[in-house]
Amino acid sequence: METIDIKAEARSQVGKGSARAARRAGLVPAVIYGNKQSAIPITLDANKWRQLMHKPGIFSQLMNIDVNNEKYFVLPRDIQQHPVSEEAEHVDFLRVTKNATVAVGINVEFLNEDKCTGLKMGGVLNIVRAQVELNCPAISIPEKITIDLEGLNVGHTIHISSISLPDGCTPTITDRDFTVATIAAPRGGLGDAEEDEDKGNDRLERGSKLHKKFVFQSDKEMDRAVTSIDWSPAQPEILLASYSKSREWNMDEPDGLIDIFSVSLQGRPELTLNC
Numbered sequence: 001m002e003t004i005d006i007k008a009e010a011r012s013q014v015g016k017g018s019a020r021a022a023r024r025a026g027l028v029p030a031v032i033y034g035n036k037q038s039a040i041p042i043t044l045d046a047n048k049w050r051q052l053m054h055k056p057g058i059f060s061q062l063m064n065i066d067v068n069n070e071k072y073f074v075l076p077r078d079i080q081q082h083p084v085s086e087e088a089e090h091v092d093f094l095r096v097t098k099n100a101t102v103a104v105g106i107n108v109e110f111l112n113e114d115k116c117t118g119l120k121m122g123g124v125l126n127i128v129r130a131q132v133e134l135n136c137p138a139i140s141i142p143e144k145i146t147i148d149l150e151g152l153n154v155g156h157t158i159h160i161s162s163i164s165l166p167d168g169c170t171p172t173i174t175d176r177d178f179t180v181a182t183i184a185a186p187r188g189g190l191g192d193a194e195e196d197e198d199k200g201n202d203r204l205e206r207g208s209k210l211h212k213k214f215v216f217q218s219d220k221e222m223d224r225a226v227t228s229i230d231w232s233p234a235q236p237e238i239l240l241a242s243y244s245k246s247r248e249w250n251m252d253e254p255d256g257l258i259d260i261f262s263v264s265l266q267g268r269p270e271l272t273l274n275c
Contacts, residue, residue: 003062010067011041030091032072042067053079053088060104060141075102100138103172105131107144116149118183123154126184133172142166156183185236237263
């Protein structure tokens with residue numbers, strides 16, 4: 001990652017009054033701290049900082065701040081913004097040395113979604129961590145880490161241990177092999193792998209087509225209207241169907257019914273609930 005050079009001016013006064021005065025003058029008050037040295041209050045040009053702070057990965061961006069011809073190697077650590085205008089009101093910079101190791105959040109990028117078997121079958125990419133915190137050398141902080149989805153199937157879990165990290169970078173979480181993403185099953189059940197492999201590109205462009213995969217039967221509910229059906233988000237092989245009052249309803253019958261079906265037993269519901 002390239003280092004950005006910016007200019008700043010030292011502040012002779014600190015406090016709310018001087019900060020408000022700086023903002024009225026088109027400046028952003030800031031501070032450089034860390035590395036066991038005294039904090040340095042500074043001001044930045046508001047227009048130039050506005051362009052920088054909206055860059056992706058700003059908190060992992062190394063900067064060289066020139067303060068009255070003296071340069072400081074820093075990382076942005078906090079940006080306080082106005083609650084309405086979202087203009088920067090104050091910035092904290094952490095002073096680092098070039099041989100230091102710093103903890104930064106690195107964005108995760110997913111590659112080859114169009115070649116992912118599970119997604120072609122209708123699965124869903126469930127991103128658990130869009131950003132992973134890593135210990136990185138200050139002089140070589142990566143812009144992103146990438147995960148190749150090619151060939152991954154439904155049910156696959158991507159752990160941090162399966163990701164190739166840049167040289168010198170290690171996860172800050174070391175007590176467990178945490179999950180970064182999963183390929184989750186679709187709520188409507190799995191499609192046919194061979195068929196979806198042939199039609200994968202069409203699905204990505206036009207959306208998934210409907211296919212009759214299962215036929216669930218329950219004879220005793222034939223005189224009731226189906227009011228809702230849904231797959232279990234936790235157990236994708238389980239289907240729930242609810243029914244309205246019977247057309248020939250009598251006092252001995254419940255107003256409504258709920259049938260719970262399984263793909264392994266389609267001829268009858270595994271359980272019926274009265275409502």
